[in-house]
Amino acid sequence: MDRLTHHQIWSAIDQLAVQSGFSVSGLAKKAGLDPTTFNKSKRFTSGGRERWPSTESIAKILKCTNTSVQDFMGSLINVDQDARRNTLSYRDVPQRSVPLIGFAQAGAGGYFDDGGFPVGQGWDEIAPPGNVTESSYALKVSGDSMMPLYREGDILVVDPTANVRRGDRVIVKTNEGEVLAKTLEKKSPGSVELKSLNPEHPDLKYQLDEIDWIARIVWASQ
Secondary structure, eight states: OOSOOHHHHHHHHHHHHHHTTOOHHHHHHHTTSOTTTTOGGGSBOTTSOBOOOOHHHHHHHHHHTTOOHHHHHHHHHHSOOOHHHHTOOGGGSOOOOEEEEEHHHHHSTTSBOTTSOBOSSOOEEEOOSSOOOTTOEEEEOOSSTTTTTSOTTOEEEEETTSOOOTTOEEEEEETTSOEEEEEEEEEOSSEEEEEESSTTSOOEEEEGGGEEEEEEEEEEOO
């Protein structure tokens, strides 16, 4: 390996995430970093200039995955060196695919970390239009509790890293494993008030310690 390339270092991080059972967002969070640290949108500036991960961030992901520097360097050597990919700007990156998860799976244990990021591998994937991030994933609606806004079979793309404000449509997972699509009516230091999308269903209020996570809906296949 004559010199370390931008493509090699980022591909090695991607590979480490997969081998450890994380998305790159989940790996960053596991290491105590901002979940967006390794997102593909962070790898190039808007003008196409390469951005490199810091040595501190690499040290943290090696520590949290118990990976030696030697093993990480070995993965760099094995990365396919495609010179074309080294010159891509962010605007040239192909449309990003995101994991597709059913609401029943979302409610089951073991599919998400405590930040609302999907874990593991083997998900179906879709490539929704729009500016989705590395953190985004899709949920397939089941049942009629979200009608008339969302119907069974609709696809909702959420982003756990997006800021959530009053009036946003959100996905909420409770400690009991219930997954809900609601409108955020109010969020205080101790509680969350949710407005139902279906007028036949009651509005809800939860204490924050009753909620696993809240993620904003950023796109819907309506």
